[in-house]
Amino acid sequence: MVPDPEIDNWAWTQSSLQAFVAGKHPYRVVAADIIHGAFYEGRSAAVYHYMPLTLLASAPIYWMFGDYRFLGALSFPATLWILGALGRRLQVPREVTNFARMLLVVHPRGFWLTCLGWLEPLLAFLLVAYAYLAVRAPGGLAPTTTFLMAPAWKQYFVAPVLLFIVGRRKTSMRTVLVAVTLSVATVVPLLIWDWRATTRGMVSVLAETGAPRLDATSLVALVAVVSGMYPSRWLSVFLQLAVGFGAHVRLRHTGVAGLLLASGLALLVTFLTGWQAFMNYYEVAAVLLALAAMFLAVRRPDDELPSTVVAF
Numbered sequence: 647m648v649p650d651p652e653i654d655n656w657a658w659t660q661s662s663l664q665a666f667v668a669g670k671h672p673y674r675v676v677a678a679d680i681i682h683g684a685f686y687e688g689r690s691a692a693v694y695h696y697m698p699l700t701l702l703a704s705a706p707i708y709w710m711f712g713d714y715r716f717l718g719a720l721s722f723p724a725t726l727w728i729l730g731a732l733g734r735r736l737q738v739p740r741e742v743t744n745f746a747r748m749l750l751v752v753h754p755r756g757f758w759l760t761c762l763g764w765l766e767p768l769l770a771f772l773l774v775a776y777a778y779l780a781v782r783a784p785g786g787l788a789p790t791t792t793f794l795m796a797p798a799w800k801q802y803f804v805a806p807v808l809l810f811i812v813g814r815r816k817t818s819m820r821t822v823l824v825a826v827t828l829s830v831a832t833v834v835p836l837l838i839w840d841w842r843a844t845t846r847g848m849v850s851v852l853a854e855t856g857a858p859r860l861d862a863t864s865l866v867a868l869v870a871v872v873s874g875m876y877p878s879r880w881l882s883v884f885l886q887l888a889v890g891f892g893a894h895v896r897l898r899h900t901g902v903a904g905l906l907l908a909s910g911l912a913l914l915v916t917f918l919t920g921w922q923a924f925m926n927y928y929e930v931a932a933v934l935l936a937l938a939a940m941f942l943a944v945r946r947p948d949d950e951l952p953s954t955v956v957a958f
Contacts, residue, residue: 648761655696656763662694662701663708671840672701673847695851698844699798699832700765718760718767725771726750729940732778738943746936753932755925764926769799770933773906777937780902780958785816789958791825798829801848802916802927804883805890806909806934810958812891813898813905817958851922852879859922866919879921886916902958903941910934 650656654677662672673694694701704714726747733743750756750770759767772792779789793810796803811822836844858866858876870876890912897904914931917923 651762653762655765658694659696659700659704659714659763659765660708663704663714666701666705667709671836671843673836673840673843693843693847693850695847696765697798697801697833697848698836699795702832702835703768715760715763718764721768721771722750722756722760725767725774728771728774728778732774732781732937732940735778735781736940736944738940742940742943746940749932749936753929759926759929764924765800766926766929769796769803769930772796772799773930773933773937777902777906777941784958785814785818785821787821787824790817790821791828793958794822794825795829795832798832800930801851802886802913802920803930805886805912805916806905808887809890809894809905809908809912813894814958815901857921862920862922862924863928864918864920864923866921876921877919882916882920885919886912889915901941903938905958906934906941907938910938 657677661675661677665675666672676693704717707717707720708714710716729747729750730743733740733746753759758764772795776789776792779786779792783789790810794807797807810817814822833844833848858864858870860867860871866876866882890908893908893911894904897908900907910931910933913934914928917927917931920927
């Protein structure tokens, strides 16, 4: 239905994957400016500015179908299936699980998330998979690696990783180090190939953006449109850490539920005060909050306050 969407992230990813499959370095590609600087001055990035893992994971799908969006399309039913499995593992009421699923199914822009080629649907899948694995194998390498792989997919996933490391109970530091090593390893191949181009791509969204995206769904964009003024880009980073660790102090005894809730709140305030934030960003925060609600729906036999369920 939408073979060639007019959106920058589609042009960047598709062009870089085309080069990657052809044996060329994907971060050397300068994609066409198909939106012609709409809504903001200049480009938000001159080169591919997502993480290498997005290319490594999408390359097989692109090679088979010529379109990386099939990866997002396949991740959606997989996410719904794992949510069902998580609900059964937690033994929460069926309506709780169905509600979490429906939040995704009836998302007012859910179709756009796939057809415009945004990368968050797979990040949502990773988070749901982490929640399931955290219940099935608390403190294990599988859930730890799944969660700590998130910043290798999207750079804004900072505070949640720090909260995981600080708040861990059953997870050994050795397991954390192995998981971090695996996450970092996703960057190494392209760094060896051309470290300058790869590094420039990963930081370009910060280094080459001179002003907020005025079409962003954020309070910063609203203020900028109305008054022409806007805060430093680092405000959102500071608030992510402040809100994340503030929530952690309050929720540190609630295990996975607290981690998910604190992470969701931290990212939510990040996007609201960020220079660029769109509906795809908010899907990640919504998934984290929905997962936290599922864990908090588990109650003790005497039906007191929500229990920890499992410590990560």
